[in-house]
Amino acid sequence: MKAISKSQIKRDALVKATISLVNNNGFHATPMSKIAKMANVSPATIYLYFENKQDLVNQVYIEVKAEFSTYAFKDYDSEVDVETGFEKIWKNIANYKLKQVDQSLFLSQCDNTPMIDEESRQEGLKHLQPLLELWERGKNEGVIKPLSPYLLYAFTIYPISFLVNMENRNLCSIGKGELEKAYSTAWNSIKI
Amino acid sequence: MKAISKSQIKRDALVKATISLVNNNGFHATPMSKIAKMANVSPATIYLYFENKQDLVNQVYIEVKAEFSTYAFKDYDSEVDVETGFEKIWKNIANYKLKQVDQSLFLSQCDNTPMIDEESRQEGLKHLQPLLELWERGKNEGVIKPLSPYLLYAFTIYPISFLVNMENRNLCSIGKGELEKAYSTAWNSIKI
Amino acid sequence: MKAISKSQIKRDALVKATISLVNNNGFHATPMSKIAKMANVSPATIYLYFENKQDLVNQVYIEVKAEFSTYAFKDYDSEVDVETGFEKIWKNIANYKLKQVDQSLFLSQCDNTPMIDEESRQEGLKHLQPLLELWERGKNEGVIKPLSPYLLYAFTIYPISFLVNMENRNLCSIGKGELEKAYSTAWNSIKI
Amino acid sequence: MKAISKSQIKRDALVKATISLVNNNGFHATPMSKIAKMANVSPATIYLYFENKQDLVNQVYIEVKAEFSTYAFKDYDSEVDVETGFEKIWKNIANYKLKQVDQSLFLSQCDNTPMIDEESRQEGLKHLQPLLELWERGKNEGVIKPLSPYLLYAFTIYPISFLVNMENRNLCSIGKGELEKAYSTAWNSIKI
DNA sequence: AATGAATGAGTATTCATTCAT
DNA sequence: AATGAATGAATACTCATTCAT
Numbered sequence: 001m002k003a004i005s006k007s008q009i010k011r012d013a014l015v016k017a018t019i020s021l022v023n024n025n026g027f028h029a030t031p032m033s034k035i036a037k038m039a040n041v042s043p044a045t046i047y048l049y050f051e052n053k054q055d056l057v058n059q060v061y062i063e064v065k066a067e068f069s070t071y072a073f074k075d076y077d078s079e080v081d082v083e084t085g086f087e088k089i090w091k092n093i094a095n096y097k098l099k100q101v102d103q104s105l106f107l108s109q110c111d112n113t114p115m116i117d118e119e120s121r122q123e124g125l126k127h128l129q130p131l132l133e134l135w136e137r138g139k140n141e142g143v144i145k146p147l148s149p150y151l152l153y154a155f156t157i158y159p160i161s162f163l164v165n166m167e168n169r170n171l172c173s174i175g176k177g178e179l180e181k182a183y184s185t186a187w188n189s190i191k192i
Numbered sequence: 193m194k195a196i197s198k199s200q201i202k203r204d205a206l207v208k209a210t211i212s213l214v215n216n217n218g219f220h221a222t223p224m225s226k227i228a229k230m231a232n233v234s235p236a237t238i239y240l241y242f243e244n245k246q247d248l249v250n251q252v253y254i255e256v257k258a259e260f261s262t263y264a265f266k267d268y269d270s271e272v273d274v275e276t277g278f279e280k281i282w283k284n285i286a287n288y289k290l291k292q293v294d295q296s297l298f299l300s301q302c303d304n305t306p307m308i309d310e311e312s313r314q315e316g317l318k319h320l321q322p323l324l325e326l327w328e329r330g331k332n333e334g335v336i337k338p339l340s341p342y343l344l345y346a347f348t349i350y351p352i353s354f355l356v357n358m359e360n361r362n363l364c365s366i367g368k369g370e371l372e373k374a375y376s377t378a379w380n381s382i383k384i
Numbered sequence: 385m386k387a388i389s390k391s392q393i394k395r396d397a398l399v400k401a402t403i404s405l406v407n408n409n410g411f412h413a414t415p416m417s418k419i420a421k422m423a424n425v426s427p428a429t430i431y432l433y434f435e436n437k438q439d440l441v442n443q444v445y446i447e448v449k450a451e452f453s454t455y456a457f458k459d460y461d462s463e464v465d466v467e468t469g470f471e472k473i474w475k476n477i478a479n480y481k482l483k484q485v486d487q488s489l490f491l492s493q494c495d496n497t498p499m500i501d502e503e504s505r506q507e508g509l510k511h512l513q514p515l516l517e518l519w520e521r522g523k524n525e526g527v528i529k530p531l532s533p534y535l536l537y538a539f540t541i542y543p544i545s546f547l548v549n550m551e552n553r554n555l556c557s558i559g560k561g562e563l564e565k566a567y568s569t570a571w572n573s574i575k576i
Numbered sequence: 577m578k579a580i581s582k583s584q585i586k587r588d589a590l591v592k593a594t595i596s597l598v599n600n601n602g603f604h605a606t607p608m609s610k611i612a613k614m615a616n617v618s619p620a621t622i623y624l625y626f627e628n629k630q631d632l633v634n635q636v637y638i639e640v641k642a643e644f645s646t647y648a649f650k651d652y653d654s655e656v657d658v659e660t661g662f663e664k665i666w667k668n669i670a671n672y673k674l675k676q677v678d679q680s681l682f683l684s685q686c687d688n689t690p691m692i693d694e695e696s697r698q699e700g701l702k703h704l705q706p707l708l709e710l711w712e713r714g715k716n717e718g719v720i721k722p723l724s725p726y727l728l729y730a731f732t733i734y735p736i737s738f739l740v741n742m743e744n745r746n747l748c749s750i751g752k753g754e755l756e757k758a759y760s761t762a763w764n765s766i767k768i
Numbered sequence: 769a770a771t772g773a774a775t776g777a778g779t780a781t782t783c784a785t786t787c788a789t
Numbered sequence: 790a791a792t793g794a795a796t797g798a799a800t801a802c803t804c805a806t807t808c809a810t
Contacts, residue, residue, distance in 0.1 A: 007794085026305050028220025031779060042796040044782075053780065112304040112357075113218050147373060150364045154354040155377050159346035165304075172342045181339060185347050189381030199769080223804055234771040236807075245805065391773085410689050412604025415800060426775040428803075437801065496688035496741075497602050531757060534748045538735035539761050546730040549688075556726045565723060569731050573765030583790080607783055618792040620786075629784065 011049050013039035018060050023105045027057060027115040058120040061110050064103045069127030071096040078130060082138040083187070086156075089131055090183055093157060097164040098174065104164055131157075144190050156186040203241050205231035210252050215297045219249060219307040250312040253302050256295045261319030263288045270322060274330040275379070278348075281323055282375055285349060289356040290366065296356055323349075336382050348378040395433050397423035402444050407489045411441060411499040442504040445494050448487045453511030455480040462514060466522040467571070470540075473515055474567055477541060481548045482558065488548055515541075528574050540570040587625050589615035594636050599681045603633060603691040634696040637686050640679045645703030647672040654706060658714040659763070662732075665707055666759055669733060673740040674750065680740055707733075720766050732762040 017038035021030040032053055036043040050056040076088045097104040110116045110124075135152050138144030144152070163182060166172045174182070209230035213222040224245055228235040242248040264284045268277060289296040302308045327344050330336030336344070355374060358364045366374075401422035405414040416437055420427040434440040460472050481488040494500045494508075519536050522528030528536070547566060550556045558566075593614035597606040608629055612619040626632040648668045652661060673680040686692045711728050714720030720728070739758060742748045750758075 024306060026218070026220060026307060028218060029306075032781080033779075043780085044796055044798095045794085047781070048794070108304050112300050114216060114221075115218060145377070147377065148364065148370070150355060150358050151370070151374055151377060154351035154374070155347060155381060158354040159350055162346040162350040163342060166342050172340065178340070178343070182343055182346070185337070185339065185343060185381050189347060189377050202769095224806080225804070235805085236771055236773095237769085239806070240769065408690060410602070410604060410691060412602060413690075416802080417800075427801085428775055429773085431802070432773070492688050496684050498600060498605075499602060529761070531761065532748065532754070534739060534742050535754070535758055535761060538738040538758070539731060539765060542735055542738040543730035546734040547726060550726050556724065562724070562727070566727055566730070569721070569723065569727060569765050573731060573761050586790095608785080609783070619784085620792055620794095621790080623785070624790065 007049075010039065010041055010045070014041070014046060014049060014056070015060050015063065018056060019064070019102050019106045022057065022109065022115075023102055026109070027113070054117065057110075057115060058117050060106070061116050061120050062123055064106055065124035065127060068093075068096055068100075068103065068107065071100075072128075073130050076130065078133070082134060082141060082143045083191070085134050086138070086187065087183065089134070090156065090160075090186060091179075094160050094164075094179060094182070097160055098167070098179075101164070101168055104161070105168065108161055108165065143192060145192055147190065152190055155189045159186065199241075202231065202233055202237070206233070206238060206241060206248070207252050207255060210248060211256070211294050211298045214249065214301065214307075215294055218301070219305070246309065249302075249307060250309050252298070253308050253312050254315055256298055257316035257319060260285075260288055260292075260295065260299065263292075264320075265322050268322065270325070274326060274333060274335045275383070277326050278330070278379065279375065281326070282348065282352075282378060283371075286352050286356075286371060286374070289352055290359070290371075293356075293360055296353070297360065300353055300357065320345075335384060337384055339382065344382055347381045351378065391433075394423065394425055394429070398425070398430060398433060398440070399444050399447065402440060403448070403486050403490045406441065406493065406499075407486055410493070411497070438501065441494075441499060442501050444490070445500050445504055446507055448490055449508035449511060452477075452480055452484075452487065452491065455484075456512075457514050460514065462517070466518060466525060466527045467575070469518050470522070470571065471567065473518070474540065474544075474570060475563075478544050478548075478563060478566070481544055482551070482563075485548075485552055488545070489552065492545055492549065526576060529576055531574065536574055539573045543570065583625075586615065586617055586621070590617070590622060590625060590632070591636050591639060594632060595640070595678050595682045598633065598685065598691075599678055602685070603689070630693065633686075633691060634693050636682070637692050637696050638699055640682055641700035641703060644669075644672055644676075644679065644683065647676075648704075649706050652706065654709070658710060658717060658719045659767070661710050662714070662763065663759065665710070666732065666736075666762060667755075670736050670740075670755060670758070673736055674743070674755075677740075677744060680737070681744065684737055684741065719768060721768055723766065728766055731765045735762065 014035060017035045018030070021034055021038065032046055033043050035056075036046055039046075046056065050059060072089055072092050074092055076085060076092070078085070080088070110121075132149050135144060135149060139146050159182070163172070163174055163178075167174050206227060209227045210222070213226055213230065224238055225235050227248075228238055238248065242251060264281055266284055268280050268284070270277070272280070302313070324341050327336060327341060331338050351374070355364070355366055355370075359366050398419060401419045402414070405418055405422060416430055417427050419440075420430055423430075430440065434443060456473055456476050458476055460469060460476070462469065464472070494505075516533050519528060519533060523530050543566070547556070547558055547562075551558050556562075590611060593611045594606070597610055597614065608622055609619050611632075612622055622632065626635060648665055650668055652664050652668070654661070656664070686697075708725050711720060711725060715722050735758070739748070739750055739754075743750050
């Protein structure tokens with residue numbers, strides 16, 4: 001059993017506060033003082049854990065992205081057949097986005113604004129490798145259309161973000177049925 | 193032929209400057225003074241045309257969204273058969289996003305951050321009505337799968353944004369061939 | 385008659401306030417807010433006239449140094465004989481330092497601390513040229529000892545600062561008699 | 577032989593670090609944390625040896641001044657004739673300032689800024705007594721002009737600081753010859 | 769209509785000092 | 790004696806907004 005240090009607890013609180021506040025107000029409308037207050041520390045304390053505001057948000061981004069990727073490939077077996085593997089990953093991602101609403105929203109902002117260093121953004125891209133490999137295999141096996149990974153991603157994974165955003169804004173609701181429909185739409189769009 | 197007033201010219205310059213600066217720096221990192229400088233007016237002048245910064249960006253959003261919608265349904269005849277109509281609209285949208293890069297980037301930021309009033313956001317949604325009606329007809333005619341408009345949008349229109357973003361960041365390039373592939377993927381995912 | 389602009393008045397007030405506060409507290413212990421308050425403007429206004437704190441103090445230094453130099457050579461005729469010329473300049477400098485106490489103190493701090501850019505410091509050195517030329521002539525005429533300008537300065541001009549500092553701290557008083565004695569000591573130390 | 581305690585070593589390291597950092601950055605631009613780091617102790621440790629930052633710099637000043645005075649009268653015999661005694665002291669002082677560059681620079685800053693308590697400054701003045709007595713004797717013996725100690729100091733000792741400062745800034749170089757010239761200039765200016 | 773000057777309210781960041789260990 | 794973590798109080802600088810002209 002791992003003992004969690006007091007420091008780690010504070011750092012985690014800061015990360016959490018950052019996500020929440022940036023989600024609600026955006027990067028520049030989130031003062032360090034508010035982050036500190038929400039994490040129950042002094043503003044100066046933030047600077048014990050992060051170099052500055054930019055560094056804070058960069059690190060949060062990288063951590064959330066890593067957590068997301070871990071979740072995306074949970075219980076995924078790269079030996080399994082392509083369709084089964086794709087379904088696993090797709091539903092993992094969908095479930096993550098549906099449950100970890102804050103984290104997803106945060107990533108969504110990071111991916112569409114100039115708030116993250118390009119470097120950190122690149123760092124965050126590394127993690128999807130297994131999915132790319134699965135697609136490659138699917139194309140070789142003649143199960144998946146010969147499309148670039150960008151197209152495959154755009155028509156299967158990216159739409160999830162839209163649906164989740166809509167649900168978060170209470171514009172629609174995604175139950176089990178909807179999710180299943182969404183999945184088969186995704187799969188239909190790329191299977192041969 | 194309509195004479196364009198001096199006022200209108202200034203307003204247009206302000207709108208243009210806002211789009212450009214917000215794209216590059218984000219809403220909160222874009223000072224009014226810079227917008228003014230780029231539009232060659234005094235900061236005080238902005239307040240003759242807009243109530244305040246929030247109002248400025250709201251209005252810009254609504255205008256860009258309107259322009260976008262107009263383009264989306266250009267040469268679209270609502271009497272035409274469903275597939276033809278869908279292709280027209282889809283390609284209009286894709287072309288707009290590929291050509292009007294600044295505007296698209298701006299909308300992308302607005303749609304993923306808390307920088308726009310919810311009210312203005314609602315305002316911007318109204319414009320897609322003809323597409324929704326087309327889909328409705330398609331479902332009735334048994335040409336399009338019986339999916340909610342959110343799903344249809346998520347898997348056909350929304351992916352375009354991803355592709356265009358990737359192209360703008362020079363991560364991939366979208367030529368005629370790619371566009372055609374993307375279109376048929378979109379159509380495949382919703383046609384029966 | 386020259387009209388002094390409102391802007392110039394504000395700038396002057398800022399310069400004056402800077403001198404006074406830096407004298408009493410030192411550069412780093414002088415907040416911009418206090419300078420603003422003493423000059424009866426908002427802190428933000430300082431930045432209309434100066435780029436930042438360093439720029440402010442650099443400019444003040446250069447201006448004071450220029451004022452000092454002007455005074456040093458007031459009514460000085462470079463054609464006059466060496467001893468007369470030297471006496472004129474020496475007494476000008478002494479009088480300036482005795483009367484313009486604030487300015488002198490300020491220069492004294494600037495010359496002995498790392499508070500001024502090296503560039504501005506160089507800028508400030510230019511002004512003593514006529515004195516150097518006088519010394520050169522004096523050496524050629526065999527009236528002044530063949531010493532380097534640094535030595536000449538160290539033993540004739542620099543001592544004035546010490547005396548004035550002592551008077552400012554009320555450790556001694558410099559009346560007419562004292563000044564005359566000081567002058568002849570200075571002249572004695574370099575004349576042949 | 578005296579054993580130097582571990583405490584004394586740390587204290588010395590702190591004093592040294594303070595001198596070095598204050599020389600390069602000035603009093604207020606020298607954080608306690610940097611002093612601690614340079615002395616290889618924790619910031620908190622400083623407060624075991626000194627009450628606070630002001631106390632630290634005051635004590636450093638007094639110690640350096642004492643070291644300086646000791647050096648100034650090394651091998652000085654108060655029975656010796658006035659000129660010989662003056663030469664001894666003058667050259668001691670000059671040599672100290674030339675060799676102990678850091679200490680001299682530090683004293684120079686202290687003497688020209690409001691960084692030291694007036695009290696500590698007074699404390700530092702006490703040490704020149706033997707020089708004052710020598711001058712008194714010289715005046716009585718008719719060897720030295722009847723000038724106030726302030727004038728004598730201003731025209732013989734104070735100039736050394738200027739020369740050393742110039743050398744430190746690499747604006748001039750002071751070799752044996754220069755030093756000898758400087759000494760005779762000093763003596764000339766006060767001898768009868 | 770148009771503006772340049774002015775500013776109050778804020779924000780990121782620093783730092784002397786303390787305290788639990 | 791020694792420390793690393795923590796912080797409250799400051800401080801330079803920015804910016805949306807106003808106002809006299």
